Amino acid sequence: MIPVVILFLLAFVFSTEARITNVVLFGDSFTDQSRSHSISNGSFPGRNYQQVYPPADHAADGGFQWPFYLGLYGNYTISNYAVGGSVCSNDLTPLFGTPDVLTGQQDWFIQDHISGNGTHQQKLLSDPNSFVIIVWIGTNDVGIHSLVTSDQPAKVSLVDVADCQLNALRKMHKLGARRFILNSLIPLHLTKLYAESDDGTIYWPDPHNGTVWHKGIYNLVHSLNRILNDGVQNLNREWKGDGNVGWFDTYRFFEDIYHNPERYFNGSIPANVTGHCHQCPDPHDWRQCDIGDCTPDQRDSFMWWDELHPSEQTGRHLAEEMNRKIRGVSAY
Numbered sequence: 001m002i003p004v005v006i007l008f009l010l011a012f013v014f015s016t017e018a019r020i021t022n023v024v025l026f027g028d029s030f031t032d033q034s035r036s037h038s039i040s041n042g043s044f045p046g047r048n049y050q051q052v053y054p055p056a057d058h059a060a061d062g063g064f065q066w067p068f069y070l071g072l073y074g075n076y077t078i079s080n081y082a083v084g085g086s087v088c089s090n091d092l093t094p095l096f097g098t099p100d101v102l103t104g105q106q107d108w109f110i111q112d113h114i115s116g117n118g119t120h121q122q123k124l125l126s127d128p129n130s131f132v133i134i135v136w137i138g139t140n141d142v143g144i145h146s147l148v149t150s151d152q153p154a155k156v157s158l159v160d161v162a163d164c165q166l167n168a169l170r171k172m173h174k175l176g177a178r179r180f181i182l183n184s185l186i187p188l189h190l191t192k193l194y195a196e197s198d199d200g201t202i203y204w205p206d207p208h209n210g211t212v213w214h215k216g217i218y219n220l221v222h223s224l225n226r227i228l229n230d231g232v233q234n235l236n237r238e239w240k241g242d243g244n245v246g247w248f249d250t251y252r253f254f255e256d257i258y259h260n261p262e263r264y265f266n267g268s269i270p271a272n273v274t275g276h277c278h279q280c281p282d283p284h285d286w287r288q289c290d291i292g293d294c295t296p297d298q299r300d301s302f303m304w305w306d307e308l309h310p311s312e313q314t315g316r317h318l319a320e321e322m323n324r325k326i327r328g329v330s331a332y
Contacts, residue, residue: 022131029060029084036084066315074323081105088164124176136183142220162227178243184225189218192307201307205283249332267301276304
């Protein structure tokens with residue numbers, strides 16, 4: 001006989017699954033499908049923007065980004081506001097001026113999902129129990145041209161970056177959203193960009209002190225993840241049941257992929273978690289990129305698409321695990 005407590009928990013999991021029909025995403029190139037390209041080509045995304053998919057456009061993973069697969073696996077309607085190159089706040093760690101999570105990306109959400117914003121008639125146009133908001137940001141905040149290379153503005157710290165993410169959740173909570181998932185940063189020290197090598201990459205062509213970067217990014221990622229995890233617990237106490245933030249341990253999930261590649265990769269060559277598919281032979285000349293790329297049948301053997309971004313196959317597995325997270329059955 002199944003204990004009553006277990007039956008209650010099972011009922012909660014499946015009732016939650018039944019209510020979530022929409023997923024809203026904020027972030028950077030790890031999540032963006034086509035918004036950054038729409039901005040760069042002059043067709044700035046507006047209200048009810050429609051994503052552009054391969055073959056018309058390719059995400060930073062070389063193909064379909066993971067939210068596309070999340071929509072398929074969970075039968076969700078996806079609203080993806082992420083933009084490649086973004087940070088949490090351009091006031092803290094400005095890079096390329098792309099719409100950030102705290103303001104620009106949330107403005108799109110307001111256009112699509114809020115009526116009468118800023119008035120007494122302000123109203124969320126969706127049932128807050130029908131959608132979950134996923135925020136995955138921070139890679140650019142801690143990365144090159146910012147914290148790891150000491151290029152951030154004066155008096156900007158890792159604590160400020162963490163507070164920005166938590167305040168972004170608070171801002172969306174005030175708009176009426178009640179279900180959130182905050183993703184941790186991945187183990188960036190495993191990427192080519194932050195390896196111990198001094199060699200240049202397409203993202204930083206010139207030689208540099210790879211050992212310093214490698215140690216620095218490891219420290220920054222671990223520290224930010226710890227601060228954010230504590231912040232999530234504080235937010236849940238702050239809201240006293242009127243809203244919930246789940247913590248998705250993307251770091252540990254990527255570690256599992258890295259250490260157990262045979263479980264995740266099924267291309268035509270042995271699984272590869274140290275190299276990457278997309279090649280740029282001369283890091284000073286982006287026009288040579290694509291020369292020496294892996295073949296289409298080899299793509300699903302790689303954990304990484306390029307020196308920084310996860311591959312499409314990694315994204316498929318992330319989408320599977322995120323679907324489990326939304327359903328309440330993920331180990332991460």
